[in-house]
Structures are given as structure tokens and as C-alpha cells.
Amino acid sequence: MLNYILRRLVIAIFLLIGVGIVSFIVIQLPPGDFASRYRQYLIDRGTPVEEADNAARIVRERYDLDKPLSVQFMIWIKGMITEGKFGYSFAYRKDVGELIAERLPKTLLLAVLCHAISTVVGVGLGIFVAPRKYGFWDTFWSILAFIFTSVPRFSIAIIILYIMVFSFKQPSIVSFFSPEYVMAPWSFARVIDMFKHIWPAIVIAGLGGVARNMRVMRGNLLDVLGAQYVSTARSKGLTENKVIMKHAVPNALHTIVAYQGTVLPYMMQGELEAAIVLGLPTMGPLFYESLVNQDIYISGSLLLMYGALIIAGNLLADMFLSVLDPRIRYS
């Protein structure tokens, strides 16, 4: 067991390094750099061309943008390993690690909430519809769940945004808190305030995942309900409800539990889409902004971060499975 985990860990580290290299190359490829964007920005603001050229030159020198790619990559990796620094953001003038540290908890919170919604609603619906196979409610909820999956998230986000602002005059929708709560210590009122702001993101990203969980749960439950021991339980005269809740559901839940790890990254991507449109201060908008600004270390580090989460998620899922089902270990 330990051996298996260790082996997986080593592989994970190599994967991570690979992801880092590819991320960096991808991020570096677009023409131009932060300095050229900065220069244009200055010109647009009315700075004379000569001064803007000079400013771009200083920025390039200052942040090693004039060095070859391999050197820049080594600087990035070296900082990460020796000092735990994720590189330097040109726009924020601070270590990318700090930026990520500020946003990661919020991102995870959103992702976990979305995930919770999609799991609870999805599993619940799955349990509800499985015994009503091909009945009205099965079709109804399946279609509804599919519709939620099919609507592009950014479009619901933008519609909710406008409706909240224009029709309900809900203030400061594009943030995590109302101003009076941003710096306040945690309290019940602050939590309420937070939910007032982030529910669109949670609902949008969460409901998108319902269909998947519902389908899995429904399928598993149907399989289990056909199994021998369930028939036995039925023959003992238990009510159908009891059969389902006591015997079938726990067994059908296995797969769902096992795949928790792999779902998180998926949820983070769902969150990403909603958060970019809503402008919530999570990793999604930061990533998008950095791509546009060519703030390469942010984009690179975030790609790496998403990759790390996926790898960690897979690792977790594998371990879960190997605990649940010893046969897996050998694969």
C-alpha cells in the first residue's frame, strides 16, 4: 500500500515538472510581452512615444524580459524551489505566490460549494428518479438537469448580473463582500453577506454539474437494485423505501465517493467561467487578466496550480479507490 502511494507520488512530481515546462512555454509563445503592452498603454494615456519606449526598455531590463527563454524559465523554477516564490507579477509588482495565496481559499471555497450543490442535488435526484425509471419524473428531471448543463455558463452569468444590477439594484454584485464586510472579521452577518454576493456563481457552476452526478447515481442505483442481495432484502419483506435507502444507496454511492477527487478540478473550471464574467476575485479572473496582459508568471503559475490540483485530485481518487477496492492496486 505504502509502496503504491509512494510510487504514485513520485510519478506525480514528474508530471508536475512536465506540466510546469509546458505551461511556461505556452505562456511565453504569444508575440509581444508585458513591456510592449505597457508601452501601448502609456501611449494611449497620452505619454509621448519616446517616453513610452524608454519605459518599456526599463521594464524589460528590470524583469529579465530581455533574457532568453531558457534563462527566464530557470529563474522561475529556481525561485519556486529555493525560495518558494512563483515568479513576479509585473502588473501587481509582487510575488505571484502571494497573489495566489490570497485567491486560492476563495476559489476553493467556491469550487467546494459548487461541488457540494452539484453532488447533493445530483445524488438526491438520482435516488429520486431511479425507482421511477422511464417515468414522467425521470424524464422531467433528466431533461432539466441536461438543460442546466447545456446552457453556456457565461451567458447565465451575464444575464443574472444585469438583472441583479438593473432590476433589483443589488449593489456590488461583482465582489465577494459588501465594502463594510471586506475587512471585517468573520461573523454570521459576514457569511450572509458573502452568500448574497456569490450565489450566482455557485448556482451557475453547481447546477451545471448536477446532470453528471444524477446520471451516475441513477445508473449505479439501477445496477444495485437489480443485484441479488437487494432482491433478498426485498424478499424479506422490507419496504421499497427501506430497501433503497438502507441497502442500495450506500453501495451505489461508492463510485461517487471515489471520484470526488477528480471532480474538484472540473468544478474549478466551472467556477472559472462564472467568476470571470461576474468578476469575483478568485483565480479565474486573475488567470484571464494575466493572459490578456501577458503577465506571464501569473498565467504560468496558475496553469501549474490547476495542473497540481488535477494531479492531486487524481491521486486522491486512486487512493480512495484502492482503499475501497483492493483489486485496483495492481493496475
Added chain:
Amino acid sequence: MTESTPKNALDFEIVEHEHNESYFQLVWRRFRRSKASIAGGLMVLMLMILAIFADFFSPISIYQINLKSAFIPPQTIHFIDHEGKFHWRPFVYNYTYTLNPLTFQVYWAEDTSKIYEIKFFVQGDEYKLLGLIPSRLHLYGVEEGGTIYILGTDKMGRDLWGKACEAGRISLSMSLFGTIISIAVGSVLGIASGYYGGWIDNAMQRFTEFVSAFPNLPLWMSLAALVPKTADSFSVFVVMSCIFALLSWTTLAREVRGKVLSLRQTDFILAAKEMGASDARIIFRHLYPNTLSHVIVVLTLTIPGVILAESFLSFLGIGITEPLISWGLLMRNTQDIQTLGQNAWILSPIAFIVVAVLGFNFLGDGLRDAADPYAAM
């Protein structure tokens, strides 16, 4: 695929089957039973037809820009005119506008002075059907001087209905093309990995694992940002498709590998090997066809993801740009704060996205259930 091609591997399998029905007949029978999948298939088919013959379905040329008719709301189809008279033929009124002098808000109203009857199969602007056959035939239209915008117009004064139909060309073909690339890559790698085993399997496995460690959406976003703005439309299309293909093949490769692994030990493959069949023959004659149903299911279930991703990227402005047009790009115009208050109808391309994604999902779901026709019902 009937009995007339007995050499096919599939038939090899079904010959022994007691129902004496082909595999695909079985699949079809099961598939047909699921109303949702039929509906899904039809939705997809419908969108494809609309996209391919967008010129025909649009009452005017889909490339026509007319700044003076920007942001006209959807026109109502009438049967009863303003005097209460009933007409057998549906008709529209032209729209004219008045301005609020304080806010410059545009109010559109019907100009009831003249009735424009909707005629079907009319001659109108010239276009080339399928890019080849010159034609002037449009499904519907009104006579000279009238306009008919059933979904309204966008800011360039283009018919949104025609535009949305046309946008399906890119959205659908790009996702289809991207998925096919990923299917090709995924099945080749999966089969090779499963069939040959050993170090090839190992290397492929690790590679698959490596690629699936990348986050889809963020990597797509960064790759899409790479597409040079100078590139011509065709290259943008190909590059974007490849970007979407890049990450989607891993699931398939894994599943195909598993399927091949289990098939490898079956009697008929062993028999084929005994009889001295070449690897290529075994793969293409026996293994691949048997994974095909699986591949098709994955294909239909990958497409909606790509459609959604493409529309999101275009919405952000890092996907394709004009003069190419996709549903996502049409949605890009809705980012204005003016959209919901002044011209909400330009949100209508959402419906196309939803129908497409829903259609593929239903279709894929039904196919998945049907692909395993021997399972207990």
C-alpha cells in the same frame, strides 16, 4: 451494413447470435426506444441543415451589412391587420423608429401603412449553395421594400436569424472536426497501447496521464491566445480545432485501451492470430470495428463540451474573430451593458447553443445506452 457484406468482422460476431439481427439493428432498436435520444438526434440534424443551408433559410444575404437597420427588434408575424381584417397569408409590417429626445432611446413601432406578405420559396439575394451552385432561392421573404427579421438584427444590421444559422457552420464543424481529430489520436494510441502492451503500453499510459494533468479550459484559453491575429480564416479554424483536440483524446484512449485489452484475449482474436492474420488486419478488421460503437458514443459526448468551450473563448475574444462567426462570437456583443435594457433579442444565439449541446448530450446518452444492446433491459 446488412448481410450483403458477410466479410465484415461484425457479422462474424452476429452470425452466432440467436436473434440473427445485426449489431447495428439492435442498437437502432434500442436507440429508437429512447425518445430523448431521437429528439437529440433531430435537434443536431436540424442545426446542421440550418447551418449548411443558412443562405437558403435566411431571407436576405447573410453577409449583408446595413448600418441603417442596426438593432431592429424581432418582427411580429401577423395574420390580422391593424384594421382587424384576417389574412390567410401571414405578413409583417416594416418597423420605423422614434427617439426619446432625452435619452436617445430608440422606440420601434410598426408602420401599418403597408402590409408585406410573407412568401415562401422566393427569389432574393444571390448566394452560392454549398459554395458552388449559384442560387437565388430563399425559404421565405417579403417583397422589395419590406424587411423580415424574425430574430431582429445585430449592431451591423445583419439578420440575426441568418447569422445564427451561419454561425452554426463554425461552431458545429469546429467541434466536430476537433473531436474527430481527438478520436483519431485517441483510438490509434488506445489500440496500439492495448494491443501491443509492454513498453509501448507503458509509455502511452504515462503520456496519457501527463496530458490529462492539464486543466482543459485554462490551457485552451492560453493556447487560443496564441493564434496569430494575422492568420487567415482557414488556419485559425484548423488551429482552433487542433487546440480543442489536444486534450480531449485522453479519455477515449484509456477506454479504447481497456476494450482492446479485454478483446485481445477473446477467442476470435486468438483464432485470427492463429490463422496468421497480420497485426494490421487484426487491428483494422477485428479490433477497431468492435470499439467503434464506443468511439461514436465518446464522440457525441465530447462535442458538447467543445461547443461550450469554443463559445466561451469566443465570448472572451480569444477564440475566433470576424469575419469568421460562431455562436460564441455572436454572444460577444451581449457584453455591452446596453444589451438587456435596449436590445435583449441579441441574446437569442444562446438558444442555438443550448439546442446544440442538449441535442448532442441526448444523442450521446441514448447511444451509450444503446451501444450495449446485449445488456439486460
Added chain:
Amino acid sequence: MISRKNLWNLLSLLIVTMLVLTSCASPTPVPTKAPEPTKPPAATQPPAPTKAPEPTKAPEPTKAPAPTAAPAKVKDPIPYPDPNKLEVGGGVIKRQPISEIVTYKALPEYKEPEWVTAQVKAGKLPPVKDRLPKEPQVYLKSGMKDGIGEYGDLWRGFSACPTAGYNIMAGVSMGWFGIESYTSRYGSLVKTGPLYRANQDIEPFPELAKSWEWSADGKELTMKLIEGAKWSDGEKFTADDVMFTWEGYILDQNVNAPRHQDAWSWDGKPATLAKVDDYTIKFTFPVSKPLDAYYMMNDENFVVMPAHQLKPLHPKWSTKTPKPTYKDFENALAPNVLPLVTMGPWVITEYKTDELMIMRRNPYYWKVDEAGQQLPYMDEIQYRKGPSGIGRDLCTIAGDCDHMNLENPSTFVEAMTKAQAPDAKYSVSWGPETLGYFVSFNFSVDFGVKDARDTAVRTLLRDLRFRKALSYATDREGIAQSIMKGPFLRAWAGGLYPGAPEFDKASVVYYPYDPASAKILLEELGLKDTNNDKVLEWTSGPTAGQPVILQLLASQDAKETQSVAEALVNQWGAVGIKVNMRIVDSSTSSELNQAGTWDLSVNRGGQAFALPFTRITDLGPITKNFGWHREGDKPRQMLDFEKSLVDVINQYRSTFDAAKRKTLMAQYNKIFTENVYDLGVFVGRYGLGLAKRVKNVPDGTPVFMYTWVEDAVLLDTLWTPKASQLKQNRPEVLPVYKK
């Protein structure tokens, strides 16, 4: 695959669906019925202003004259039309002498908010008299629209840029959107933003420099600084701070200052600055009275930095080991180094990255109103953060922010509509016509030229007949109306904006929309459609037989440039010029410009064409990097009219007499528009959305004139009646510095 019967089933189903679909598609939802126009009933059909007696005059998109009647002669330019009557916004700016707005004098008594007095009594702060300079700057009642104000209230801003730090003169962004304007930028030598209220625009507003004098030969400028003013941490402000800023930023090439010594040079010779005494400085210039120097001392370019805080951190003077690098110095004032040391009315006291910034009143602020109340009136500013500027608009419309700038015509209608609602928290006013979109041409003969096609295109662009042809082929009114219906946007010939103070309508040479004229001119140039594909070809030279295809850049950020470009593709296409539009982001556009590899580009115009003297170098090819005509390796070949433009600009530069300047600008504009130096498309106005509750906002405050409005509005003089004041985040708190 499928049995025949099934196939038929499928097909019939398909056909049915198609029919259902196509018929379903027809009775689409009822279109939004025009709601009853709120107040005045809208006039009939074409947009007529309510009271206009002749509705026909309304700007119906100009119809192309019937080509049949066209004689084979190019139309003459027509007089540029008068502006359309606008029923909304546009208040008239009251222009008065600066001395009626501010002065420096001691007042008999000074006041402060009661809660500050309480802190004085508690011994936390010196009394107000000691905190103020001997002669504070006094905002006079005659310069205040609503008069002396009341203390209290919270100003709510929104910033969509990262806050990178506060070392503003080292090129570090504090977050824009007014963050620098309301803090550090109040510490400049002079102020040019509020000049829109002054009755002249040569002498700027005094700020830290309270008065100045030119020597007889005009080469020396002696400035008196405010005496006894203090930084927000209580340290004294002296000429040493100014000298530190000069030597440590402007003269130091390693620091990313907004203006360097090269900018402070005239005829290639640099200006110098010397300290005379603690409150007097002296500039020495190589030429007589260079007026643009004022604009390099303003709030954008010469913010005095606190020497007592920053000099020990500057690599030039630092005694620390190891010596700080320039990168360290730039980042010395990181976002969390708070409270900020500033001369401004508010002090940044708290900041949570990308979420919220809080500024509290500066108890040492050196300005008072005529009643002796220490400014500012408002106690607090909060800045919310978000990823895009749309956030500010949404926030303001929702009544949750106090200010937005309307810069994109495509949002105007919604902003105005929402402002009309009875419960709207903001109102919108419109500035002069200075929001213009134009097409620029690349005039370089060889810079960025790769092949024969490029050469041929440049030759065309340099030919007046070609530029005129494009001008005749442009339906300016049509484009303006497509972007926003009504009289708000209108055609523009290019050159100076109609809203520029020195604009003279008579100087405009305006080529009307007339495709026939365009065709004649193009034929004269030897461009013909030889293969009947509706695209003209060159008929001579190395490119003979090739179609004329131009590349037109549009900007990803300024959305309206895309609409303009899309329209031009069509309109120029109609006369046989094929145009490929390319939407580029600002990075790409910067690169293309530096490499010279572009043909034409649609731009949103800058300030130079509103107030020429503020951006002299943007007016014509004076420097080698002039955007439309860059110099490459070879000396550039200026066209004759470009030479005359440069002459006029140079004369203008050294002219002080307002009337003479206006004549010169008329001359400039005539040469400019006659030669279609750029091709103006349409012009509109910037809109200002401000919270209704706020008092003392001058009528007609422009969003973008001398500077952006944040630097022009004098937020320290704005106030709110007690009844409508908002709750503050940190009531009764003053910045506390760790010693």
C-alpha cells in the same frame, strides 16, 4: 445500416421537424413594444429634437446623390455643418480668472470636523492652526457652485487596474480610476486639470508652487513654494522634496519617471532646476518661455515625492548595505506600506488586494475654504476593485458608486435611460464634442515596407487624390447613426475636434459623401477594375494587375473602432477598394506601429486635437517617432503640406497671444483637413455620470479635456448635505503612522 422502413420513418420525422421549425420560427415573441416615452412625446419618424420647428433638418443619414446626374467632375468641399441641437446635458462652463477660484492667504480662524477636534483635545494631534501652513491655499466662494460645504460623507469609487504600489513617479500604478488623483497627484507643482474653468489656458492653477515669475529674457522661472505645509505624517514640506524628485526621478534615467530629461529639453539642451532657499526654486531653460514646461510640472508629470521617506531608499543616496537596487526603490512603497505619506487630501490607510481600498482624510491637508474649514469635506473614500471598467458603470448605475466616465457610445443610451428613472442615484452630463474616431494613414515611404505591394500602397496613401477619394467614399453620417441614432454623434472631417476651444468651423475643409467623386479620383490615379470583380487593380508599375487591398486595423479595446472599420470595409468596397479589417489587441498594435508594418488604422482620438498645446508632438511629424510617419533607417520624405504643418506648429508653440494662437490653429486645421492628414469619421461627447447627492460639481465638467476628470473635478471641494450623507467604513479614524 438501418432498415428501409426505419429510414423512411426518420426522413419523414426530419421533414416534419423542419417544417415545424420553420413555421415555429415565424411567430416569434412579440417585439418589445415601445414603452410610452417617459416625458416629452417623441417626435415623429426621423429623430427630431422636441422643439425643432423643422423636423426635416434632423440628421437622417445622408443619401448618396443619384449617380445619374453626376457630371464627370469631383465635387467641391462643402462647409462643415453646424452642430446638432442637443436637448440634454451639456451645461455651459463658467470660465473665470483663476484668482476667483483659489488664492493663498491666512484666515482669522480655522475649523475642522468636530471628531478631529476631539482627537486634538485628546492630545493625538496638534491644533488645526499648527497643522496648516502660514498661508494655506484657500478655495474661494466665488469659485464654488454651491458654496461652502458641510463635513462628512463617503465617496465611493471603483478601480479596474491592479494597485502595484505608491511610488507614483517611478512609473508604479496606484490603480488609476482616480486613486492617484485624489491622493498623491495633489502634490504637484502646478495643476492643469481644472483649467477648463479658467478664462485662459496658458497659466496653470497654482498648487505647491503658489506663485511664479519669468525673468526678463524668459529663460529663468522662479517659483515660490507654499510655506509651512506638512506631509500627511506631519513632516515639513520644503524645496528639498522638490529637488529630490527632480534629481532622484526626472534626471535619473534608471527610474521610470513619466517625463525624463529628454522631455525637459528644448533644441536638444536640457533645462536645470536649482534650490534658491527652502521655499523657492528656479528653473533655467535653454529657450525663452517654453510654455509646455507648465504641462510637465502638472499632476501627471511632476508629483513631488517625500524625500524624508524615500531618499534613504534611493540607490543614489542610500547608505544601507547592501545598497538597494532600482527595483527595490521602485517597489519601496508596496501596496501594504500604509498609511501613504502624501500631500493629498486623503491618505490611503487600508488596502485588501483586489477587493477594497480605504482612504481617510489627511489632517495635515494644506487647503481650506473661505470660511476657514480645513478641507476636504468628505471624510473617506472607498475604492472597490474589479477586473473590468464595466464594473464601474454597473456599480454607478446600481447607485453603489459615485462616478463613471462614459467613453463608449454603445453604452450611452442605457446610461441615460437609467439616469432618467426617478430613483436614479446619478445624473449624466455631457462635455464638448471631443470624442472622435478617425482613420490614420501610414505616410512612410520605406519604413516597414517589405515588397512592391507595400510600396504601391504607401504611394497611394501619400497621394492626396487617394485620401480624398476615401474621404468622398465615407458615409460619415451613416456610420454615426448606426452607432447611435439621433443627433448625438455627427460627422467629423478630422483635424481639431469641433469641441476644441481653438476650433474654427470656417477652417474645416469638408469633403462630402459622394462615391461618384471618389470613383473619378480613383480613375485619375490609374486604378481600374480590369477583370470585373468589383475590385480595382493597379494598371501600371510593378504591381500592375494586382487588386488594391488595404489592411485596416481596429482596436480590440475601443469597441467602436471595430464598428467603424466594419462599416468602412463596406463603404470603401463600394468604390472598389477592398479592405481587410484586422482587430488587434494593444500589444500587437504597439508592435505593428513600432515596426511600421501597417496601412491604415481606426483610432479613438486623444487630447492633442482638443487642446493642441498639451500634446504638441502629436500634432505633426515633429519628432522622429510621430505615429503616422515614423522615420526608419533612411531619412523620411516629408510631403510639402507636412512641412507647412510643422512650420505652423512651431510658430504656435512659441506664441502667447490667445487670438494669434487661434489663427494659427485655424491655419493648421485648414492644411490638415484639406490634405486629409487623417480621415475623421464621427465625433461625439464624453459623458460624466456623477452621484446626484454631491454638491459643488461645476456645470459642464468635461470628462476629458486638460486631463481626465478625476484630476479636474477638485474632489476636495465637493460636499454632501448632512441628510444625504452615507455611512463611512471607518468613522472618526485618522491615519496613524508608525514612527
